[in-house]
Amino acid sequence: MNLLEISDLVIDHDPVTHERRPVPREAVVARLAAAGDRRGARIAATLPCAPDGTLDPDAVDRRLVAVHTELQRLSEELRTGDRITALLRPLLDALRAGGHGRIRIVDVGCGLGYLVRWLAASGALGATAAGATGADVPGADGTRADGVELIGMDFNAALVAEAARLARAEDLPCRFERGDAFAIGGGDAGGGAAATVYVSTGVLHHFRGPDLDAFFAAHSAPGTAAFVHYDIAVTPLAPIGAQVFHRARMRDPLGRHDGIVSARRAHDDATLLRAARHAEGLVPLLYEPRRLSNPFCTTLRPVIGVRPELRGPLRAALGPRLTGTAG
Ligand SMILES: C[S@@+](CC[C@H](N)C(=O)[O-])C[C@H]1O[C@@H](n2cnc3c(N)ncnc32)[C@H](O)[C@@H]1O
Known part of the structure; x- marks a missing residue:
């Protein structure tokens, strides 16, 4: 069965102009039905649409914001902020030891920006990180005085607007931009300048086949030193765990549907390592791959890419659970 997420089907953008295009509800229902997903087709058939049969874009946006708000609980329960900090701290230490000044971290496909807001609010990468200088004081441009710039980026304008609103409400030193994961580092969809470090959570499984390779290839800019992309670990228990959690x-049937499908179509370690080789100049690594982890406890695990000179310091900090092989 071809596994599809409804949230991927209800939004469409022109690949060149990045303008949003109308989506006929029948087309979404038909794709899910053709994939053998009768439940998904039933959920899609209830989405509000205009008299011409195209999905109401405002209703779709409201629904996706609501679903991502529920999804934030998962990030809280899985302690996503702590997990990624445990990898980013030694990485930033190594970068600073190698003479890097300002470090730009971009969360690709940030959704409501939970991770970026968590990092900004906790100060986890701030003055306590070795090598940091200056007080832990945010600058007006969303940078921190210690030289870490936190940016969330997503293709979905409604999610970006909500992420920015939430960050403003807490006066957090971070910012959010609309951008395309395939045009980062100077692309024309708001991708901005290349990041020093790209991160993501729960995004990789949305990209399949050549798109997954292209996602990593977009990390090849010379200014990019590393990436850390967390996604659902493929274990025998993952689909059951996702079913129970969701x-x-x-509450939202669309969120439940997509969450359960996500776990079933997560990429295995070998697929991620293979695709990550498309990021030129970065060495692909896995942290706690399936063979080195407890399948009863593992939910998320990252694929990592680093400039060759960062591999030694990172391995010294993280130990043998950082590896270049899946099997
Ligand atoms: C499952 S959500 C994860 C959101 C967030 N990272 C989290 O952990 O809650 C996947 C996100 O990827 C975004 N996305 C999908 N394709 C994208 C693309 N080509 N460029 C940027 N963002 C994209 C979606 O809009 C969505 O917000």
Whole structure:
């Protein structure tokens, strides 16, 4: 069965102009039905649409913001902020030891920006990181005095607007931009300048086949030193765990559907390592790959890419659970 997420089908953008295009509801229903997903087709058939049969874009945006708000609970329960900090701290230490000044961290496909807001609010990468200088004081441009710039980027304008609103409400030193994961580092969809470090959570499984390779290839800019992309670990328990969590904690049927499908179509370690080789100049690594982790406890695990000179210091900090092989 071809596994599809409804949230991927209800939004469409022109690949060149990045303008949003109308989406006929029947087309979404038909794709899900053709994939054998009768439940997904039933959920899609209830989405509000205009008299011409195209999905109401405002209703779609409201629904996706609501679903991502529920999804934030998962990030809280899985302690996504702590997990990524445990990898980013030694990485930033190594960068600073190598003479890097300002470090720009971009969360690709940030959704409501939970990770970026968490990093900004906690100061986890701030003055406590070795090598940091200056007080932990945010600058007016969303940078921190210690030289870490936190940016969230997503293709979905409604999610970006909500992420920015939430950050403003707490006066957090971070910012959010609309951008395309395939045009980062100077692309024409608001991707801005290349990041020093790209991160993401729960995004990789949305990209399949050549798109997954292209996602990593977009990290090849000379200014980019590393990436850390967390996604659902493929374990025998992952689909059951996702089913239990989403049934228990997600109210929206669309969110439940997509969450359960996500776990079933997550990429295995070998696929991620292979695709990550498309990021030129970066060495692909896995942290806690399946063979080195407890399948009962593992939910998310990252694929990492680093400039060759960062591999040694990172391995010294993280130990043998950082590896270049899946099997
Ligand atoms: C499952 S959500 C994860 C959101 C967030 N990272 C989190 O952990 O809650 C996947 C996100 O990827 C975004 N996305 C999908 N394709 C994208 C692209 N080509 N460029 C940028 N963002 C994209 C979606 O808009 C969505 O917000």
